[in-house]
Amino acid sequence: MQEEQSPPALDASAASLVQGGVHNKLGLLTRQLHDALRELGYADRLRSSADKLPDAQNRLSYIARLTGEAAEKVLTLVDDAKVRQTTIVSETKRMRQSMIADPVAAVAKGHIMNYLEEMEKSTEIVDQQLTDIMMAQDFHDLTGQVIAKVVSLASNLESQLVELLLQTAPPGAVPVAPATEPVPEAANAEDAWAAALAEGASGEVASPAHPELSGPVVDPQGTPNVVSSQSEVDDLLASLGF
Amino acid sequence: MANTALRFLIVDDFSTMRRIVRNLLKESGFSEADEAEDGVVALQKLRSSKFDFVVTDINMPNMNGFQLLAEVKSDEKLKHLPVLMVTAEARKEDIVAAAQGGAAGYIVKPFTKATLEEKVNLILKKQGLA
Numbered sequence: 001m002q003e004e005q006s007p008p009a010l011d012a013s014a015a016s017l018v019q020g021g022v023h024n025k026l027g028l029l030t031r032q033l034h035d036a037l038r039e040l041g042y043a044d045r046l047r048s049s050a051d052k053l054p055d056a057q058n059r060l061s062y063i064a065r066l067t068g069e070a071a072e073k074v075l076t077l078v079d080d081a082k083v084r085q086t087t088i089v090s091e092t093k094r095m096r097q098s099m100i101a102d103p104v105a106a107v108a109k110g111h112i113m114n115y116l117e118e119m120e121k122s123t124e125i126v127d128q129q130l131t132d133i134m135m136a137q138d139f140h141d142l143t144g145q146v147i148a149k150v151v152s153l154a155s156n157l158e159s160q161l162v163e164l165l166l167q168t169a170p171p172g173a174v175p176v177a178p179a180t181e182p183v184p185e186a187a188n189a190e191d192a193w194a195a196a197l198a199e200g201a202s203g204e205v206a207s208p209a210h211p212e213l214s215g216p217v218v219d220p221q222g223t224p225n226v227v228s229s230q231s232e233v234d235d236l237l238a239s240l241g242f
Numbered sequence: 243m244a245n246t247a248l249r250f251l252i253v254d255d256f257s258t259m260r261r262i263v264r265n266l267l268k269e270s271g272f273s274e275a276d277e278a279e280d281g282v283v284a285l286q287k288l289r290s291s292k293f294d295f296v297v298t299d300i301n302m303p304n305m306n307g308f309q310l311l312a313e314v315k316s317d318e319k320l321k322h323l324p325v326l327m328v329t330a331e332a333r334k335e336d337i338v339a340a341a342q343g344g345a346a347g348y349i350v351k352p353f354t355k356a357t358l359e360e361k362v363n364l365i366l367k368k369q370g371l372a
Contacts, residue, residue, distance in 0.1 A: 131269065131355055134262055138352045141256040142330055145301060213301045216330040216351070226332040230357050233337055233348050242341050 046160055056150045062218035063143045070139040077129045077136075084122050091115060145215040245371055250275040253284040253298035253310065254328075259351075263297055263328065263358070270359045281305025285313055288320055294371065295362070300329040300336065308343060315344040324365045328353065 095115045098106045106112050220228040227233050250267055252275055254260045260277045267275055276291070278284035280302045288296070296314065300307030307327055314320045324346035329336075332350050340348050346368070347361045366372040 131266075134265055135352075135355065137258055138262060140258040141254070142351060144256060145330060213306065213331055213336075214333055215301060217332045220332075225334045227334060227337065227350060228332070230350055230353060233350055236334060236337050237341055237348060240338065240341050 046157075046164075050157075052153050056153050058218050059146045059150050062216070063146055066139040066143055070136045073136045074133050077133050081126050081129045084126055088119065088122055091118065142216045146218060149215060245366065246271050246273060248272055248274060248294040248366070248371060249292065250295045250297060251278060251284060251287060251293045252276070253278045253281065253296065253302070253307070255279050255299065255302040259299065259328075266355050266358050267297075267362070269355065270362065272362070281307065281310035281313070284310055288314065288323070289317075293323065295366070296323055296325045297328055297362075298325060300327055300331045300340075308339065311340065311343045311345055324369055326361060326365060328358070 092115075095106070095111065098111055217223050217226045217228070220226060227236065250272055252260050252263045252267075254263070254277075257277075257279075260279075264275050264277065267273075276287060276293070278287055281298075282304045284296070284298065285305070287293070296310075298307045298310055305313075307329060311325050311327070314323055314325055321344075325344070326347040326349065327340050327345050328349045328351065330351040337348050346365045349357055349361055363372060
């Protein structure tokens with residue numbers, strides 16, 4: 001059996017020299033990239049995209065917050081509704097037994113009337129809870145619009161970097177273009193955004209949003225000239241005579 | 243009491259939101275409703291069938307809510323229709339533009355059932371349709 005040979009250990013000074021070399025190379029590459037970006041006029045474009053990254057972070061936080069709140073709201077409502085439903089079932093069974101045992105007494109003692117009143121209240125509350133659960137799904141629309149904007153930013157950044165890569169490729173390096181298939185036109189917003197998410201890397205994003213529209217406000221405090229509630233909308237319209 | 247014979251057109255690119263608005267209108271007594279996923283489809287439906295009320299999003303593909311509003315208000319046969327904007331666009335300039343473009347009301351998302359009911363009923367009252 002052959003004895004394994006371990007690589008010779010670097011002494012401290014040799015390791016320091018290697019580290020220094022790597023550091024210098026990284027510095028040189030960074031300088032070359034910086035100069036290339038400046039000479040090719042990419043610096044400003046990339047900086048513009050990079051400046052939007054904190055906005056993307058805000059938008060992703062907004063999505064996380066909205067989806068989290070919706071999930072929490074729905075689960076709380078379902079918990080409460082299930083307790084109420086259990087009570088309805090047990091009370092109905094009890095009333096049925098009472099009716100079988102002594103129907104005259106059940107009516108005369110007011111048990112039936114009390115039961116009906118309780119059922120009316122409970123079912124009204126459950127109905128309201130179902131409406132609230134439905135309303136909680138509005139996050140889908142709002143987060144969908146925000147996701148489209150983030151995908152668009154990532155796509156722009158990527159296409160700029162790819163363009164830079166192609167322009168700075170060393171002579172003789174022939175970039176192989178990835179096979180691209182035409183993206184089918186999305187029939188609706190959900191499809192468009194799903195396509196955008198899947199397509200991401202191909203440059204053009206199939207975002208249905210018109211760029212001039214800003215979409216949901218993810219940071220009302222930090223965004224000037226936006227309303228943060230329906231009452232502010234109503235006040236603004238009233239000031240215009242509507 | 244809601245005029246249950248009124249027919250609504252709900253325009254939104256998200257089917258979830260169309261479904262929510264449709265269900266809320268139904269709960270408020272308006273069960274006659276149709277849906278469109280953008281302004282282009284909405285205009286086709288408005289021109290080929292009778293509607294009494296339009297509830298529309300703004301940020302949509304192909305034709306957005308502002309463009310739809312402009313088309314409706316410039317069409318002799320449609321301009322009487324009340325158009326309620328229900329949107330996530332919260333810039334004041336958008337609200338002012340909608341009002342100046344002839345929108346009957348403006349609701350910002352997320353909204354409540356009470357808000358939608360109140361605005362619809364207010365508009366119907368103003369139009370003499372309540």
